[in-house]
Amino acid sequence: MELMDPAPTLNDIKNAARRIKPFAHRTPVLTSQSINRIVGANLYFKCENFQKTGSFKFRGAVNAVLSLPDKIVRKDVATHSSGNHAAALSLAARLCGFTAHIVMPENAPAVKIRAVAGYGGKITFCKPNLKAREQTLEKVLRNTGARMIHPYNDPAVIAGQGTAALELLAEGPELDILLTPVGGGSLLSGTALAVTESRPQIHVIGVEPQQADDACRSFRSGKLIPVTNPDTIADGLRTSLGSLTFPIIKKRVHDIVTVSEAGIIQAMRLVWERMKIIIEPSAAVPIAAVLEKKLPVERKRIGVILSGGNIDLDHLPWHPAKPKSEEDLNEC
């Protein structure tokens, strides 16, 4: 076990922004008059669904790869996430000239396997349980000399995720509220670090599914309360907060609210229909909080980080014959 790095600072996020600039997209900030009319507020959507690999995770992954110590010559990396972080890390490593080793359960959905392989990730399959994953990852790390890049509990990852909020603030709108989804907490903590020092008047609020409400319960109780096997359509948010993200969130985030599964699906469909852009369920979670009036939104200027757009088009939530999700549980 390595010693935990300290929390990153606003300066780390500014450095991350400079570092990742040649690699990451500066994603657009979109608005929708019709959604604004429906919710009675002005929403500014930071479109990380248009980010490379289809999610904000690319920011943290490429910042982490670029932040590896200079003394390491062969900067291969590894992880046992099989979701957006795995795809992001695979491309980040490839663009920097290295290899990402991804441990995936052998029953991972084909669409995820294709994504990781398509971005150049080298996949090692394991039995579909946490112990097998950890053991397999250990073996991969030993055999390859790769560095483990944690999907959220890593200062360089957190700093990278914070760059999306920096870009949103730079686009101009004077926000009252900034919303992000919460899973492992790297996006929320990075966003809070990016915003609260320079713009303390902006309330940074995390939103998560009621059915995976560990962050909300941890935030309210002051103690880290993990969830196990939460059942939510928001597959990016099934993880619990980490030891590094939780203290930042406790200190800097204004509130955490929860939303229903029906609200998530409704919000996702609203964005697809009105904005003609594809967002994944996790990205719809903050919009569900606005629709369900989980916060005082009226006439407010609200930034929303649309976290990603990766979704299996064969299994949409309003699809009448949707089978029970086969996803594994750790989809960050």
Added chain:
Amino acid sequence: MELMDPAPTLNDIKNAARRIKPFAHRTPVLTSQSINRIVGANLYFKCENFQKTGSFKFRGAVNAVLSLPDKIVRKDVATHSSGNHAAALSLAARLCGFTAHIVMPENAPAVKIRAVAGYGGKITFCKPNLKAREQTLEKVLRNTGARMIHPYNDPAVIAGQGTAALELLAEGPELDILLTPVGGGSLLSGTALAVTESRPQIHVIGVEPQQADDACRSFRSGKLIPVTNPDTIADGLRTSLGSLTFPIIKKRVHDIVTVSEAGIIQAMRLVWERMKIIIEPSAAVPIAAVLEKKLPVERKRIGVILSGGNIDLDHLPWHPAKPKSEEDLNEC
């Protein structure tokens, strides 16, 4: 029957651009590295799926409403289209302070009825056949004094549609080829008028479904050959060329090619997955031509007008239980 107006000119399109500017979105031009890699060409997508009412049709509709003679005091308008033109005309009329009267078959899909009503169109239902539609429209015109705005065979509509290409050219890429889908031909003829005079080196090419290939057959034979009841998923392209659009296309368009239904679906899904934007089947038709190598694309710079993004999310073409389309035939 009124006398047919003459074909619009490049100058008419420039005037239309000035006229519609306060009302229409200047839509973005997007690119996708991953699609470029797949097709071996550089594609520039003019995103009319982000246009008001979700399609380029808004440009022609609002230009037509704003071009009505000054002597008319109450500039109400009418049409018997029930597709994107109906939605576009409804909003165009409302934004200009008037009413659009829309004649729709009583079996029109609920999603289309909601769209037209949502944009303020006043709907009159009729039996689902062409004769009933025409008779009902005649009655509406008599009773309301509204002016009929044809979905494509109207000079002001054609000039309005041409403004999308003007904006695309102004964004900078030096194009070799510019592709649009062809249904009634207002987008293709307007595009050709906007492009061929000032940039004769650009080949303007129309693309249509093999299963609705009237424009291709008309273009090759030199005679207007209408189709009846074509069976294609590209619901915006089931109409035949008009007496006004065909001569422009014959004179100015370089070629018309056709694509398969499977190619349309594949192209649409590719854009959804890689670009995270929603396009309707008709908008995917030109991309299918690139994927199916229906034209020499290698290393070319190709503009594509993504015509619209209106699709019933409950009935996607890769949906296993897709029922036979209930759409009526005249969906421009």
